[in-house]
Amino acid sequence: MIERTLTIIKPDSVEKKNTGAIIAHLEKEGFEILAARMTHLTVAQAQAFYEVHKERPFYNDLVAYMTSGPVWPMCLQRDDAIAYLRKVMGATNPAEAEPGTIRALYGESIERNAIHGSDSPDNAAKEIAFFFPGADLV
C-alpha cells in the first residue's frame, strides 16, 4: 500500500554534511520526496514534537540536541513507507543497527543517530501535519 511518512535529517547529519548522501540513500530505496524544508527548531517545537517522550530520562538532552542546529524534515512516499523507512534507518542505537542502514552508516550514538522516522500510521499523519500543515502534497 502506498503510504506517506515523515523523516527528519537530524542536526548531526547536517553538521557533518551528510544531508545529500542521506537523501540519495532514501531516493535509491524508492522513496519519493513530496515535501522538504530546512529549519532550525525552537525548544518549544522540539518539546512538542517529542512530547510522547516527555517522561523519559533523555528528553531534555534530546530537545537540546534537536535544537542544536538545522534539520531537514521531509514527507516521503513509497509502498509500505512507514515500516520500510524504519528498516532502512536501522535500530535507534547505531551500534545495534544492521550494516548498510542509515544509522549504521551515519549515526554516532544512541542520541545522535542521524535520522528520524515515524513509527506508525497515526504518528506519520500527525508528524507530516506538524511540519507541513495544510500542504497540498502531490
Ligand code: ADP
Ligand atoms: P527512534 O528514533 O528509533 O524511534 P525513540 O522514539 O525511542 O527512537 O527515541 C527518539 C529519539 O530519542 C532517538 O532517535 C534518539 O535520538 C533519542 N534517544 C532514544 N533513546 C535514547 C537514550 N537511551 N539515550 C539518549 N537518547 C535517546
Ligand code: MG
Ligand atoms: Mg520514535
